[in-house]
């Protein structure tokens with residue numbers, strides 16, 4: 001579904017003329033680059049991958065599920081405003097991080113937990129990651145999930161390429177490899193603007209790339225591009241995975257393109273193929289300039 005077809009086409013056409021050298025991709029991770037569901041079951045988020053007997057005791061796994069069941073419906077509730085949700089999201093993340101710290105999670109078990117999990121990137125992910133890397137288009141992954149797990153998921157799928165930058169919640173381990181804290185400022189669904197301004201704006205590689213393809217699954221993700229300096233064209237794609245009828249209107253009013261219960265990267269891949277393949281490449285532009 002599209003908001004205003006002609007405006008979307010015009011934006012894509014501007015981005016295509018500017019080509020790969022002007023482009024950056026900013027994406028959320030959980031339920032945007034990863035699938036929402038597979039075979040009728042939810043695919044775990046990075047936080048939920050930690051909810052594994054290898055890492056947590058039974059009491060811990062029960063508490064973590066209870067917290068998910070309490071706060072996730074609030075996160076996606078179309079009747080609540082961002083302002084109403086914000087303190088509750090901080091409460092959720094804080095409680096879960098405290099719980100994970102109490103569980104004394106071991107760093108050397110993380111890869112194993114990811115391997116055992118049902119985590120899955122969306123169909124067509126390889127084309128997405130490889131194409132961006134091949135054309136040296138930076139991919140900024142901006143996630144309220146757990147950075148260490150996120151990295152492991154993309155590593156185990158063999159797509160952790162050098163063009164990737166990650167802003168997320170990273171674990172801090174003590175000298176024996178036990179989780180003792182989370183590093184830096186907490187990132188959750190609805191404070192991505194602050195993260196964008198304090199982290200993304202400083203990434204040198206992103207300077208002069210004023211065309212943005214933004215991918216997200218919540219309205220909070222739209223703020224991920226707030227750190228882009230001098231943006232020219234921003235095309236936003238929203239994955240509407242859950243509570244479709246309740247949220248359809250707000251997604252259509254907020255994202256340029258809305259993908260409903262689409263577990264693939266087909267649409268972002270088609271847009272990227274169009275922008276990257278026929279646009280002005282770095283080498284071509286240099287030749288033209290000289």
Ligand SMILES: Nc1ccn([C@@H]2O[C@H](COP(=O)(O)O)[C@@H](O)[C@H]2O)c(=O)n1
Pocket residue numbers: 028029030031045046047048068072075092093096142143144145188189
């Ligand atoms: N304890 C938690 C906290 C959050 N989540 C989900 O993870 C998503 C955050 O990651 P993004 O990559 O999407 O920013 C968020 O949407 C929550 O639903 C969780 O599962 N457990």
